[in-house]
Amino acid sequence: MNKTHNLHKSLEKINKERFNKDLLSWYRSEQRDLPWRQNQDPYRIWVSEIMLQQTKVDTVIPYFKRFIESFPTVYDLAAAPEDKVLKAWEGLGYYSRARNLQSAVKEVVETYNGKVPDTPEQIANLKGVGPYTAGAILSIAYNKPEPAVDGNVMRVFSRILSIWDDIAKPSTRKIFEEAVRKLISEENPSHFNQALMELGAMVCTPKSPSCLLCPVQSHCQAFAEGVQDELPVKSKKKPPKPVPMAVGVLKTMENEVLIHKRPSTGLLANLWEFPNHETLSGGNAQDEQLQAFIEESYGVETEIEEHVKNFEHVFSHIKWKLAVYSGNVVKKASETEELRFVNIDQLEEFTFPVSHQKIIQLLKDGTI
DNA sequence: CACACGTGGGC
DNA sequence: TGCCCAAGTGT
Numbered sequence: 001m002n003k004t005h006n007l008h009k010s011l012e013k014i015n016k017e018r019f020n021k022d023l024l025s026w027y028r029s030e031q032r033d034l035p036w037r038q039n040q041d042p043y044r045i046w047v048s049e050i051m052l053q054q055t056k057v058d059t060v061i062p063y064f065k066r067f068i069e070s071f072p073t074v075y076d077l078a079a080a081p082e083d084k085v086l087k088a089w090e091g092l093g094y095y096s097r098a099r100n101l102q103s104a105v106k107e108v109v110e111t112y113n114g115k116v117p118d119t120p121e122q123i124a125n126l127k128g129v130g131p132y133t134a135g136a137i138l139s140i141a142y143n144k145p146e147p148a149v150d151g152n153v154m155r156v157f158s159r160i161l162s163i164w165d166d167i168a169k170p171s172t173r174k175i176f177e178e179a180v181r182k183l184i185s186e187e188n189p190s191h192f193n194q195a196l197m198e199l200g201a202m203v204c205t206p207k208s209p210s211c212l213l214c215p216v217q218s219h220c221q222a223f224a225e226g227v228q229d230e231l232p233v234k235s236k237k238k239p240p241k242p243v244p245m246a247v248g249v250l251k252t253m254e255n256e257v258l259i260h261k262r263p264s265t266g267l268l269a270n271l272w273e274f275p276n277h278e279t280l281s282g283g284n285a286q287d288e289q290l291q292a293f294i295e296e297s298y299g300v301e302t303e304i305e306e307h308v309k310n311f312e313h314v315f316s317h318i319k320w321k322l323a324v325y326s327g328n329v330v331k332k333a334s335e336t337e338e339l340r341f342v343n344i345d346q347l348e349e350f351t352f353p354v355s356h357q358k359i360i361q362l363l364k365d366g367t368i
Numbered sequence: 369c370a371c372a373c374g375t376g377g378g379c
Numbered sequence: 380t381g382c383c384c385a386a387g388t389g390t
Contacts, residue, residue, distance in 0.1 A: 052386040093374025130388045150386045
């Protein structure tokens with residue numbers, strides 16, 4: 001009894017025509033009025049799908065509006081300086097999404113004459129466009145019957161079809177793609193995929209699903225068995241690893257602050273930061289380690305004056321345990337593309353991660 | 369495959 | 380408070 005066999009057995013119980021009618025009529029009457037649903041411009045759909053990755057709708061809305069105002073077309077985004085794009089993304093997180101999006105948009109302009117491609121092969125080859133986003137653009141913008149399997153779809157279908165595979169495992173997505181291919185409405189693939197996600201967001205929620213309001217309750221095998229609260233099966237991820245870190249807010253005689261641009265790969269790539277250094281134990285001599293690091297790496301001579309405060313910032317996989325120090329720049333270095341001395345008022349021209357926004361606030365309120 | 373990669377909100 | 384979650388992708 002393999003997974004495929006189980007899936008086929010569950011699919012046999014679904015009346016596709018009636019399921020689609022119930023799902024799509026619900027979507028037509030209950031769908032939210034969202035800014036990326038104003039039209040089917042593939043570029044707008046694309047931008048929204050990238051922003052919505054691992055990010056709540058309410059968080060995305062203001063970012064989407066501002067982003068489209070700043071970069072209304074693929075040509076505007078392709079031509080924009082990267083720092084402007086990152087600035088528009090500031091606070092959204094997963095910043096490589098923004099850089100990958102711009103990179104892919106440039107490819108669309110150069111290779112596809114500015115038209116977002118409409119074939120699975122071409123669109124899936126774009127940077128930052130994986131199996132989900134490819135299917136989302138193809139179905140929503142071009143109305144092609146392609147699966148767009150995200151967390152919502154896996155949750156909804158795990159319940160409807162009583163699928164007990166661990167949705168945290170990468171291989172499990174294929175099972176749901178197969179289910180979607182079997183059930184997707186040929187008349188309206190766009191609404192079908194969006195309706196599944198809308199249902200997952202509004203009704204078939206992770207905790208306390210509103211089964212009594214569900215338009216496809218009569219099709220749901222988990223509800224029939226009373227096991228909707230046990231699905232989907234999802235294994236837990238590792239807790240973030242603590243990383244002790246010393247950060248310096250170093251000022252020149254002219255009251256400028258030393259800032260540094262992070263490398264173009266890895267965590268918070270190409271964002272700006274106050275000079276910081278991972279410290280071995282988080283114990284003693286953090287200030288001396290930091291001071292030595294700044295001199296060796298940037299050629300800037302500093303003197304740390306005082307320990308301002310400690311705080312934590314939690315990422316997906318690590319937890320920075322930040323010790324903030326203030327001090328002075330004794331000897332400046334020449335400014336480069338990645339090393340600047342700026343006034344406090346100028347900081348907003350640069351893109352900082354949220355972890356450093358907390359430090360900027362200390363500067364602005366006079367704590368430092 | 370497992371892990372890197374952010375953030376804010378809910379309970 | 381701490382943990383889980385949210386329209387995933389790259390390596």
